[in-house]
Amino acid sequence: MKKLIFLVVCLLAGGMPVFSQTYQELCDRAITYTEQDSLPQAEEYIRQALKLEPANPHNALLFSNLGTIQRRQRQYEQALESYNFALNIAPRAVPILLNRAAVYMELGRNNLAQADYSLVLDLEKNNEEALLMRAYIYMQQREYKMAKADYERLLKVNPASYNGRLGLATLEQKEGKYEEALSVLNNMIATTGETSQLSSSQYAMLYVARAGVEKDLNHMDMALVDLEEAIRLDNSQPEIYLMRGEIYLAQKKKDLAKRDFEKAVSLGVPQADLRDLLQQTRK
Numbered sequence: 001m002k003k004l005i006f007l008v009v010c011l012l013a014g015g016m017p018v019f020s021q022t023y024q025e026l027c028d029r030a031i032t033y034t035e036q037d038s039l040p041q042a043e044e045y046i047r048q049a050l051k052l053e054p055a056n057p058h059n060a061l062l063f064s065n066l067g068t069i070q071r072r073q074r075q076y077e078q079a080l081e082s083y084n085f086a087l088n089i090a091p092r093a094v095p096i097l098l099n100r101a102a103v104y105m106e107l108g109r110n111n112l113a114q115a116d117y118s119l120v121l122d123l124e125k126n127n128e129e130a131l132l133m134r135a136y137i138y139m140q141q142r143e144y145k146m147a148k149a150d151y152e153r154l155l156k157v158n159p160a161s162y163n164g165r166l167g168l169a170t171l172e173q174k175e176g177k178y179e180e181a182l183s184v185l186n187n188m189i190a191t192t193g194e195t196s197q198l199s200s201s202q203y204a205m206l207y208v209a210r211a212g213v214e215k216d217l218n219h220m221d222m223a224l225v226d227l228e229e230a231i232r233l234d235n236s237q238p239e240i241y242l243m244r245g246e247i248y249l250a251q252k253k254k255d256l257a258k259r260d261f262e263k264a265v266s267l268g269v270p271q272a273d274l275r276d277l278l279q280q281t282r283k
Contacts, residue, residue: 023053027062039069060089064096071103079103094120098129110137126157132164139171147171162188162202166209173213185210204233208240220247238267245277254281 026049033042067082083100101116120130135150154164172181211226227244245260258281
């Protein structure tokens, strides 16, 4: 009777009583709850398994899974701690290094992320994720030569890489090599149109990227045509309206510019970020 009462109390409290479950049973339950997106319960079973067998070498995987659960809940500092514990057990585990680097990126600690991506590339020189993300970090640091080397290696490994090709086009644009950037984007748009291998959102972003290059070249009419096509493909991208608003503002079409800036705000751009632009639309 006491056991029945205990079970009822636990269930009412949302808890899960554990009766001498083995390490593997606890791990299996954690996986089940993770798949069900019941993350607090999954975390609890992982902690029970870690407590049951603190010296088990498989705890590297448990700590890694715990970090991923915490990351999904935006508990980034806790996730870092869990990934660090995992790497203390398995310091050369590439998936864990990539996960920790991703958390560093979320926290804006790009230098630490870069160190992890570089370590991954020491272990796996052609790792696509590490090449792509390190190239992005180099580009943010204006280390364009290093960024280009990573993009080129990535495209040698995977010539069809969408992110790699788009990243290279963005790099060429940043360096003022507009014709080279257009060449990459034109090729991507042409080949994608033939194969329909991208989502509407990805395809739309190619037109946004090309419009950005055309804007830099002062080819405003061409940029507007590309932005219209991007809206036709996916009208939920705030970048489209932000760029089109800037073009309208440069053309003194203040009403149209204001409408697009307000649309960008409705799609998630902080209004504070557009305060100056919105003020310029006032007559």
